[in-house]
């Protein structure tokens with residue numbers, strides 16, 4: 001029996017990280033891909049009890065599908081919905097670790113975490129009777145004592161404030177009645193609310209946005225050279241908002257004129273008598289209404305257009321940059337990350353400008369009007385108008401955070417349901433074969449019901465939050481009516497000055513309710529800008545400015561001189577490899593899988609660079625040749641060629657866009673593709689589908705071969721380019737290629753020795769790209785080495801086949 005030990009022992013001296021639970025734990029991203037993240041958390045290393053609690057906290061979170069913590073390595077694996085922002089998950093991991101660490105404190109004062117199924121976890125003696133569950137508080141899932149402490153503080157603070165106001169209510173009212181003091185207090189309180197919310201959101205959802213915000217004028221970077229458009233959209237927004245405020249001010253004034261008979265202010269302006277004043281005021285209101293609608297429409301269109309222009313601008317610029325990146329930056333999972341930046345992040349920049357900036361300008365205009373108007377016309381009411389500002393700002397942030405959490409919760413259910421349905425559709429044959437239709441229908445119904453229930457509670461809370469926000473915003477209206485009415489009755493405020501002020505705070509506060517969303521969007525935009533900028537900062541392939549190499553001057557003599565090369569983090573693929581490829585001849589390269597044959601082609605095309613040694617073309621190091629010229633001189637056909645989702649003709653013409661139909665068909669003939677293309681109902685106009693899905697492997701290879709033949713480069717590399725075609729077709733392609741290949745440097749990489757049999761020279765590679773044999777087919781057979789063994793083996797296989 002394992003001896004009982006403290007529930008969560010403090011970090012051991014030999015633990016990799018010993019820190020106070022108050023300092024944020026160190027997290028290092030190991031891999032972050034949509035739907036799956038792996039983090040390294042040193043503090044969890046060799047602390048099984050802590051790791052177990054972190055795992056439980058994470059698995060209790062609705063946004064996480066599954067979490068696994070390895071106490072030996074301190075690695076945390078999180079599986080989640082692919083559309084959940086990865087930063088959000090990172091925040092959850094950090095939060096779970098912090099909360100688990102905080103339990104170390106809590107165990108002194110409250111119920112322990114528990115003695116659940118883990119031998120390391122035992123309640124401390126006298127620490128309270130655990131019920132076998134982690135004490136979680138409400139939706140936040142925080143340990144009870146922490147929440148209790150927070151609420152006690154709120155209650156104590158509220159109580160103290162109430163006592164203070166009762167005790168010195170008159171004094172407080174007198175102080176608040178000073179407009180500048182009330183304005184200052186409201187501004188300070190709002191600043192505190194915004195700052196706290198900003199930090200919370202930045203830490204939980206968008207790490208990195210704070211750093212980007214430190215850049216000088218991030219908005220200016222986003223907008224770039226479209227400042228004029230920004231100015232025009234801003235002006236339209238400001239005037240539309242002024243028209244709206246005017247309308248809000250005119251309506252109560254009209255009612256006032258009707259009630260009191262006449263407006264002294266208008267009479268002083270020469271518009272006397274209610275019969276004249278009424279149509280003037282109504283006309284002004286109608287004009288304000290029209291202006292508001294027209295300018296509002298103009299502003300909306302201008303902002304949307306600006307958003308789209310910015311998006312378009314960034315996308316084109318970034319895409320052009322991505323095209324010039326080294327292939328190494330676009331391999332494997334990096335492609336999906338780059339794709340996310342090009343699509344989602346750049347859309348975020350555009351949509352923030354297109355939708356949220358409009359709101360920001362309107363809010364700023366409302367406050368810019370509200371403050372001086374109140375200070376001028378009714379300074380004694382200013383505190384009523386300003387007091388709800390921090391409260392509404394706080395509620396706006398809270399409701400937005402809740403909305404995000406709700407959205408994540410329902411997103412998890414939606415993801416499960418969609419996954420199940422997509423799986424079932426793909427597995428329809430299996431389901432039919434196993435007669436499990438009813439079973440699957442039941443499973444989908446259950447998931448659908450869970451999703452419906454999750455949505456119901458999300459909808460309820462969203463509706464409640466909207467109304468709570470409205471209610472708080474309306475409190476300003478009630479306060480203004482109450483205190484303003486009393487001031488008018490007491491003679492301290494002229495009714496004519498009070499009328500236009502009634503609706504103004506409500507209008508401004510209504511806009512303030514969007515503050516949470518705007519701040520959140522701003523942070524997302526900053527984080528997106530950071531990623532877009534990082535992509536744009538990646539170095540491009542060098543060599544565009546190197547000496548020109550006209551294709552017609554290329555002879556095609558290639559040499560690898562003691563080349564050593566290793567992919568990052570791998571053993572050397574080529575170790576001091578040397579080989580010479582004669583100009584205008586056909587050279588075969590054979591060898592076991594992984595020997596480095598394709599790597600030689602990549603080095604020649606400068607997709608990668610040799611760590612040592614040189615790759616020479618016509619005696620010049622390829623690094624000293626113009627990149628575009630070098631690649632123009634080489635035609636490279638791979639085993640798995642890429643076909644675009646268009647017609648066969650367009651795919652063959654890709655790169656030689658002006659080729660005539662006759663040239664196109666001639667190339668297809670040489671590649672052995674014409675006969676099968678001609679048999680298709682739409683011939684050369686046949687759509688090949690996504691990545692050539694509507695064609696067989698051998699057909700795709702022949703189209704790619706035709707594409708290179710049409711380009712007519714002086715050097716051609718066929719890297720298993722005909723591996724998927726049958727022997728007979730390959731033999732006929734080879735016959736056709738003999739004409740095409742005369743006076744052209746051809747490098748044929750193949751496993752099937754029959755493919756290279758006719759080559760002028762064949763290199764046999766061994767481990768680490770070492771050349772073990774070379775010569776013609778006959779010379780190699782005479783050697784009786786590896787090549788002979790392979791040939792005998794393959795010939796035997798053919799005979800038995």
Ligand SMILES: Nc1ncnc2c1ncn2[C@@H]1O[C@H](COP(=O)(O)OP(=O)(O)OP(=O)(O)O)[C@@H](O)[C@H]1O
Nearest residue numbers: 331567568570573592593594595596597598599600
């Ligand atoms: N992008 C890469 N990153 C890391 N390692 C790589 C990469 N590409 C290839 N390798 C490794 O380099 C070695 C040589 O690969 P290469 O594709 O050149 O072999 P090959 O001789 O052409 O093999 P095959 O006959 O199977 O096509 C292999 O061990 C492979 O795993």
